[in-house]
Amino acid sequence: MPETALRVRVKAVVWETDDIRLFDLQPTDGVALPPFTAGAHVDLCLPSGPVRSYSLVNAQSERHRYLIGVSRDRASRGGSAWLHDTLRCGDVLTVQPPRNNFSLDETAPFTVLVAGGIGVTPMMSMIKRLTALRASWHLHYGARTRRTAAFMEDLAAFSDRVDMRFEDEAGRLDVRAIVAGAPPGSHFYGCGPSGLMAAFATATADVPARRVHLEYFTAREPAATEGGFVVELARSGRAVAVQAGQSILDALKAAGIVVAHSCEQGVCGTCEVGIVSGIADHRDTILTESERAEGKTMMICCSGAKSAKLVLDL
Numbered sequence: 001m002p003e004t005a006l007r008v009r010v011k012a013v014v015w016e017t018d019d020i021r022l023f024d025l026q027p028t029d030g031v032a033l034p035p036f037t038a039g040a041h042v043d044l045c046l047p048s049g050p051v052r053s054y055s056l057v058n059a060q061s062e063r064h065r066y067l068i069g070v071s072r073d074r075a076s077r078g079g080s081a082w083l084h085d086t087l088r089c090g091d092v093l094t095v096q097p098p099r100n101n102f103s104l105d106e107t108a109p110f111t112v113l114v115a116g117g118i119g120v121t122p123m124m125s126m127i128k129r130l131t132a133l134r135a136s137w138h139l140h141y142g143a144r145t146r147r148t149a150a151f152m153e154d155l156a157a158f159s160d161r162v163d164m165r166f167e168d169e170a171g172r173l174d175v176r177a178i179v180a181g182a183p184p185g186s187h188f189y190g191c192g193p194s195g196l197m198a199a200f201a202t203a204t205a206d207v208p209a210r211r212v213h214l215e216y217f218t219a220r221e222p223a224a225t226e227g228g229f230v231v232e233l234a235r236s237g238r239a240v241a242v243q244a245g246q247s248i249l250d251a252l253k254a255a256g257i258v259v260a261h262s263c264e265q266g267v268c269g270t271c272e273v274g275i276v277s278g279i280a281d282h283r284d285t286i287l288t289e290s291e292r293a294e295g296k297t298m299m300i301c302c303s304g305a306k307s308a309k310l311v312l313d314l
């Protein structure tokens with residue numbers, strides 16, 4: 001367990017919808033939790049071993065708790081199903097300090113938030129921050145039905161800044177029209193299922209990259225598992241061959257080398273490592289195109305190599 005891990009107790013569990021629970025996690029020692037910024041997530045270390053990332057819903061000014069919203073994933077690999085079915089008030093969990101791959105640009109003249117389903121969770125902390133800053137913003141939130149939409153009571157307080165779209169009543173969000181109708185200079189934030197994210201990426205294709213912000217919950221492309229290259233660890237000088245069918249993370253684990261990781265899908269950023277030399281084959285959803293081109297870091301759970309050797313800062 002990394003030394004930075006925190007112990008938190010489940011103070012409350014709130015029914016938000018049939019498939020969404022809020023978990024209020026508070027420090028066991030009463031000491032203020034590490035701060036976070038809107039859009040951040042925490043990694044929960046589940047007792048059975050897996051680590052899962054969940055967006056923080058509460059205001060970044062709060063230091064006494066982390067509030068996460070968890071949707072029961074019908075194809076759950078043990079994370080959301082365990083949280084829904086087993087975790088109870090009073091239980092103690094280990095979490096990693098917050099990380100943010102989806103930061104707000106607080107200088108934006110206008111902020112457009114586009115959320116689908118559980119993708120609304122990071123938007124909730126953003127709304128609280130934007131409101132505290134008295135900034136201009138608008139949320140477009142799509143859900144399958146009224147019954148599956150979360151945070152309806154909270155969002156009712158912002159009825160002039162929130163558009164809700166229920167798929168069974170009015171179809172899906174028209175992301176192209178949302179982007180086309182936004183004020184000049186707007187920053188766009190998108191989070192939700194793959195269909196929404198694809199529509200968001202298409203609709204914002206001509207918007208300068210610095211004004212487009214995306215957070216994926218699942219992988220966008222398959223992991224690089226072709227293998228056939230060597231990873232050299234710069235600090236120890238060890239060399240590990242990555243075989244066909246393995247990610248770099250798989251190969252390092254098999255060699256007994258421990259590297260922090262969580263989602264193993266390229267969406268959380270926990271496994272990011274520095275590249276000393278070599279060319280990465282990037283498959284994550286976190287690095288921007290310019291960061292990929294710079295070639296300074298990579299996510300080793302999903303990205304591979306385009307060169308015969310990669311030297312990593314490990």
Ligand code: FES
Pocket residue numbers: 260261262263264265266267268269270271272284299300301302
């Ligand atoms: S473990 Fe989440 S990006 Fe690699």
